[in-house]
Amino acid sequence: MKAITVQAPIAWAILNACITKIRRFQCVEPGTEVAIQVAKFMTKTDCENLFKKLALNPPPRVQLFFGQVIGVVEVVRCEQHETTASWDWDLTNPRHIARFRHSGQPCIFEIPDDLIDFDLSKNPILEESGRKTVGSPKGDWRVTVWAHPKVADHYAYSVALAGGVLGDGIPGYPTLHGCYEHPETALHKGIEEVRR
Numbered sequence: 001m002k003a004i005t006v007q008a009p010i011a012w013a014i015l016n017a018c019i020t021k022i023r024r025f026q027c028v029e030p031g032t033e034v035a036i037q038v039a040k041f042m043t044k045t046d047c048e049n050l051f052k053k054l055a056l057n058p059p060p061r062v063q064l065f066f067g068q069v070i071g072v073v074e075v076v077r078c079e080q081h082e083t084t085a086s087w088d089w090d091l092t093n094p095r096h097i098a099r100f101r102h103s104g105q106p107c108i109f110e111i112p113d114d115l116i117d118f119d120l121s122k123n124p125i126l127e128e129s130g131r132k133t134v135g136s137p138k139g140d141w142r143v144t145v146w147a148h149p150k151v152a153d154h155y156a157y158s159v160a161l162a163g164g165v166l167g168d169g170i171p172g173y174p175t176l177h178g179c180y181e182h183p184e185t186a187l188h189k190g191i192e193e194v195r196r
Helices: 008-016 044-053 183-195
Strands: 002-006 021-024 032-038 068-080 087-101 126-132 139-147 155-161 177-180
Touching (some): 008 032, 139 183
Antiparallel strands (some): 032 068
């Protein structure tokens, strides 16, 4: 499947706020489905400014999913802009997918079709990632929040750190930890675990 990398506010707006027009420097055939990959980084200030330009209220930063492929959209029209060397794309039918990390590119690129999965139950409820530079082990970390497997309307967290996964959690679900009424609480507890 063809894919494009876009800034986080644009990606969020395409999938969640009915943004149907974007400008690119390449054209695709009308009817082409394109995966949307979120650019890996954007400063908080730049994010906020672009959301203001789009006249949208920004979601929490943890819901922007930097560096991940988050959805699929169909291009229904691709027309060369009158005064610039760019193309105006009209988009329709935005659909969320089970998110996954993938390297972005400045131009249109290809990702394997079998990575596109519309089963949204595979998405965590919340997630946040970063890099641990103090203490041991050091390295990249990711905290995800899931529905608790045994207690209704409660939540648990999972921690991946420096290439490993925190175990010894809920019996039968060793990578899940804790039992919290709110997903935000579970996320904060997971981040505290990382920073110990």
